[in-house]
Amino acid sequence: MAIFVDENTKVVYQGLTGSQGRFYGLRNRDYGTQVVAGTNPKKAGEEVDGIPIFASVGDAVEATGADVSCIFIPAPGVKAAVMEAAEGGVKMIVVITEGVPAQDEALFYNDLKRNFPDVQLLGPNCPGIISPGKCNIGITAGEIAMGGGPVGIVSRSGTLTYQALHELTQKGIGQTTCVGIGGDPVPGTTFIDCLERFEADPDTKAVMMIGEIGGSAEEEAADFIKSSMTKPVSAYIAGVTAPPGKKMGHAGAIVSGGKGTASAKMDALRAAGAQVGQNPTEAGELMAGIVKDLGL
Amino acid sequence: MDLYEYQGKQFFASYDIPVSPGEAVTTVDDAVAAADRIGYPVVVKAQVQVGGRGKAGGIKLADDAASCREHAQNILGMDIKGHTVEILWIELASDIAEEYYASFTLDRAAKKHLGMLSAQGGVEIEAVAETDPDAIAKIHIDPVDGLTPEACREWVLAAKLNPDVTDGAVDILLKLYRAYVEGDADLVEINPLIVKPDGAVHALDAKVTLDTNALFRHPDYEQYDATQVRDEREEAAHEKGLQYVGLDGSVGIIANGAGLAMSTVDVVSQVGGSPANFLDIGGGANADVMAGALEVINNDEKVRSIFINIFGGITRGEEVANGIVQALSRVEISSPIVIRLDGTNADEGRAILAEHASDKLLSEPTMLEAARRAVALAAEGA
Numbered sequence: 001m002a003i004f005v006d007e008n009t010k011v012v013y014q015g016l017t018g019s020q021g022r023f024y025g026l027r028n029r030d031y032g033t034q035v036v037a038g039t040n041p042k043k044a045g046e047e048v049d050g051i052p053i054f055a056s057v058g059d060a061v062e063a064t065g066a067d068v069s070c071i072f073i074p075a076p077g078v079k080a081a082v083m084e085a086a087e088g089g090v091k092m093i094v095v096i097t098e099g100v101p102a103q104d105e106a107l108f109y110n111d112l113k114r115n116f117p118d119v120q121l122l123g124p125n126c127p128g129i130i131s132p133g134k135c136n137i138g139i140t141a142g143e144i145a146m147g148g149g150p151v152g153i154v155s156r157s158g159t160l161t162y163q164a165l166h167e168l169t170q171k172g173i174g175q176t177t178c179v180g181i182g183g184d185p186v187p188g189t190t191f192i193d194c195l196e197r198f199e200a201d202p203d204t205k206a207v208m209m210i211g212e213i214g215g216s217a218e219e220e221a222a223d224f225i226k227s228s229m230t231k232p233v234s235a236y237i238a239g240v241t242a243p244p245g246k247k248m249g250h251a252g253a254i255v256s257g258g259k260g261t262a263s264a265k266m267d268a269l270r271a272a273g274a275q276v277g278q279n280p281t282e283a284g285e286l287m288a289g290i291v292k293d294l295g296l
Numbered sequence: 297m298d299l300y301e302y303q304g305k306q307f308f309a310s311y312d313i314p315v316s317p318g319e320a321v322t323t324v325d326d327a328v329a330a331a332d333r334i335g336y337p338v339v340v341k342a343q344v345q346v347g348g349r350g351k352a353g354g355i356k357l358a359d360d361a362a363s364c365r366e367h368a369q370n371i372l373g374m375d376i377k378g379h380t381v382e383i384l385w386i387e388l389a390s391d392i393a394e395e396y397y398a399s400f401t402l403d404r405a406a407k408k409h410l411g412m413l414s415a416q417g418g419v420e421i422e423a424v425a426e427t428d429p430d431a432i433a434k435i436h437i438d439p440v441d442g443l444t445p446e447a448c449r450e451w452v453l454a455a456k457l458n459p460d461v462t463d464g465a466v467d468i469l470l471k472l473y474r475a476y477v478e479g480d481a482d483l484v485e486i487n488p489l490i491v492k493p494d495g496a497v498h499a500l501d502a503k504v505t506l507d508t509n510a511l512f513r514h515p516d517y518e519q520y521d522a523t524q525v526r527d528e529r530e531e532a533a534h535e536k537g538l539q540y541v542g543l544d545g546s547v548g549i550i551a552n553g554a555g556l557a558m559s560t561v562d563v564v565s566q567v568g569g570s571p572a573n574f575l576d577i578g579g580g581a582n583a584d585v586m587a588g589a590l591e592v593i594n595n596d597e598k599v600r601s602i603f604i605n606i607f608g609g610i611t612r613g614e615e616v617a618n619g620i621v622q623a624l625s626r627v628e629i630s631s632p633i634v635i636r637l638d639g640t641n642a643d644e645g646r647a648i649l650a651e652h653a654s655d656k657l658l659s660e661p662t663m664l665e666a667a668r669r670a671v672a673l674a675a676e677g678a
Contacts, residue, residue: 020610076512096610098579101510102402103480107439109407114440127609139579139609141640157555158579162607162639163663183554185404212555215404238558241565242574243543279563281664 002131002177003152003197003204004092004120005068009135012037012060012090014081015072016048024072024096024139025051031142033135036064057088068092070128070137078124079104086116094137095123095188105186112188121188127158127180130165140165140178148174150296151287152198154191155210156183156217157238160280164210164236167284173291176204183212191221199229206232206290208283209274213239214260222268232290233274236283237262297506300343302385303520304502308484311475313468314498318387327368328361330386336360340367343383344376345525347420352376357389379525390500394458395488397421397432398469399503400476409437411473413455413465417488443473464497465489480510529573529596536588538575545570546600546674548593548631550586552577552611560605563663569671572599579610586619587626594629600677602633603670605663606645613637613645621652632673634658636666 011028015021016038026049029035037060038048044055054060057069069085071078071093078100085093093112105124112119122129128138133147144162146169153168153175155161161180168175179194181187191209198204207229211218218237225233240262266276275290277283299307305315319330320343331338342354349355354376358364364386374381395418403410414432416424424431433455437443445466452465468489476484485503492498511517526534533540539554543561547569551557557576564571573596577589593602606616616637623629633656637645649659660666 024610075509099509101480101513102482102507103439103477103510106402106407106409110438110440114438139640141608141642144639155555157553157559158609159551159553159556159607160559162609163556163559166607166638185402186407210555212558217404220405236559238555238562240562241571242558242561243541278566279664280559281563281662 001201001203002134003194003201004177004179005129005135005137006131007134009068010034010036010064010066011068011070011137012039012057012064012066013070013072014039014057014085016040016051017043017053018072021072022048028136028138031136032133033137036066057085057090061089066090068094068137071095071097073097075099075101079108082108082121083111086112086119091118092120092122093188094126094128095121096126096128096138098125100124100184102185105184109186109188122179123182123184123188125184126182126187127161129177129179131177132175138180140180144169145178146174149176149203150174150205150291150294152176152194152201152204152207153178154194154198154207155180156191156212157210158182160210160238163280164208164284167280168208168287171284171288173288176201191217192224195221195224195229199231204231205294205296206234206287208287209233209235210280210283211235211237211265213237213242213262213265216260218265219268222272222274225269225274226272234277234283234286234290235269235274236277236280237265240278297508297517297520297524298345299504299506299520300345300383300523301341301502302343302383303523304504305499307479307504308475308499308502311471311479313471313475314496315502316387316390316498316500318385321384321386322382324365324368324372327384327386328365331358331364332361334386334388337389338364339387339389340364340371341385341387342371342374342376342381343385344379344381346377346379349376354381390490390498391493392490392500393493394461394491396457396490397487398472398489399483399485400473401483403436406436409439409476411435411437411443411451411469413451413469415455415457421487437473439477442477443470445470458491460495461491461497464491464495468497468499480507480513481505482507529592532595533575533592536585536592538577538585538589538592540592541574543571543573544598545572546598547670548572548575548596548599548602549605550575550577550589550593550602551605552607553579556605556607560603560663560667563667564603564671567664567667567671569667569674572596577611582615583619583622586616587623590620590623590629591627594627594631599631601631601670601673602629603666604633604635605666606635606637606639608639608642611640613639613641613643614648617645617648620657621648624652624657629656631677632656632658634660634666634670634673636660636663
């Protein structure tokens with residue numbers, strides 16, 4: 001099994017008519033994802049390489065039965081696009097766009113939670129989600145993933161999501177689903193949301209988790225692992241050697257006042273029973289050991 | 297983007313938050329001229345983006361032109377925690393009856409806005425939070441509802457301010473929340489929020505951090521961006537739209553994505569090397585961006601080798617490879633480059649790099665191997 005998305009998932013792309021949306025939308029389709037629609041209010045009735053374009057997500061859902069929307073439009077329009085997707089009736093919204101203002105993120109996150117509590121938001125500023133061999137939504141290169149399980153991956157960093165997939169695939173360890181939750185201040189889907197689903201998924205036997213400095217999401221995940229997870233976890237936290245007080249790229253990646261350090265996060269994860277590597281390769285090696293110990 | 301106090305006060309004033317009249321100046325003569333216009337007594341305040349100015353002697357009261365001149369002379373050029381004072385804010389002095397603390401920021405764990413209010417102001421709030429956490433009244437605000445006047449009043453009452461100033465505090469806090477949301481701030485903080493002897497509530501200081509992702513809504517924020525303090529390398533990277541953090545080592549690092557860039561810094565350190573910087577070319581970086589990044593790194597005298605670590609998602613391998621090749625034809629790169637390239641269109645990229653391989657342009661198959669190679673080359677070049 002896979003979590004969130006599988007071979008039956010139908011996807012509508014908001015932004016399919018743009019250059020990025022087209023490149024990745026068609027690439028996702030080539031991977032085998034059911035890309036059933038695109039939206040653009042000015043281009044309704046047209047098509048992109050055979051994929052019909054609708055005026056709105058609501059129209060696309062009605063005509064095609066799409067259940068996931070993937071947003072590939074520039075940051076200023078993301079807030080409206082997310083609400084359009086929710087109102088249009090999809091069950092999951094994946095926002096690839098980076099650079100969305102924090103005030104917008106906080107607003108649509110809470111709006112969805114209140115008015116569309118069953119809609120799963122992933123991102124913004126995330127690489128998307130891939131259930132290898134079944135469905136790839138977003139910008140992950142499908143060829144670095146390997147299907148068949150037994151490991152689930154959840155990562156806060158885009159490029160480290162690929163690195164984690166790569167480490168496992170190179171070792172011949174397949175994945176159930178790999179979720180890139182994104183490094184923005186208000187991610188729609190959290191580590192815990194993914195850990196919960198991996199714990200409940202019979203095909204997932206172990207989980208690899210990639211975090212980074214800043215915030216407290218990894219510490220909260222550690223609490224969850226300790227209290228509620230029976231499956232083994234390997235982890236890596238990026239920014240082990242990051243200087244305090246410097247903002248390392250994302251809004252999120254900053255160590256301030258001795259809080260949010262990689263070492264504090266690693267300690268919390270270790271105390272929760274996770275095996276923690278000093279770099280992605282080591283976390284991959286630890287996972288190889290876990291898989292071997294499980295006799296898989 | 298952090299604002300100076302004087303910019304924060306301009307920002308506050310645009311949302312009708314009462315601040316003291318004042319002028320920003322950069323010379324001693326201008327300081328005295330500004331004080332003459334404002335009227336004595338004035339406060340001469342160092343403008344640096346770091347806390348603890350008062351303790352460092354960066355805030356002084358002046359009753360007349362002679363003392364204003366003396367303080368301006370002393371404070372201009374002063375070093376406060378590594379920040380040199382280049383700007384002074386000359387402000388009309390205020391009589392203070394009470395000092396409070398107020399702020400709004402995003403509570404990432406709760407995914408809601410967080411307001412903090414305390415009757416203990418004018419001191420480091422972190423210290424209050426540790427020694428007397430009950431002295432800080434907190435309110436979580438759902439962005440959908442915003443801060444309602446009723447909720448704001450309850451919050452003010454919970455903070456146990458002087459009851460006489462409840463209305464004034466509610467008024468200024470509602471304005472501060474509006475500035476925080478409509479101004480797309482990550483943080484707004486007033487410390488101290490003062491009550492004057494006549495009961496008026498007033499922002500005596502201003503700490504504001506703006507969300508640079510929202511610049512498209514605020515073209516006027518360019519004025520703040522123009523005064524940001526950056527070293528030469530940071531400025532060059534900023535002009536090219538790159539995320540850059542200067543470090544002290546000898547291995548220049550270019551990676552795509554903040555996570556991979558941080559991880560590259562980790563790995564270089566772990567194999568015994570020392571990173572010279574952290575440079576993230578971001579998502580979707582094309583050939584021009586890569587060429588620009590190499591130029592920035594090449595101008596760093598400490599760099600002895602360059603490690604380019606790319607895992608393509610939205611960034612495409614052939615674009616990266618073309619960028620490196622273009623950069624090599626445009627600029628004389630002084631250090632050897634080690635590349636690790638995986639992900640989207642990596643095969644195409646590797647083929648392009650293979651055509652141009654030399655002792656200055658090397659490829660390695662994994663992050664660890666590339667890190668070891670780059671560190672070894674940096675040691676040879678040292």
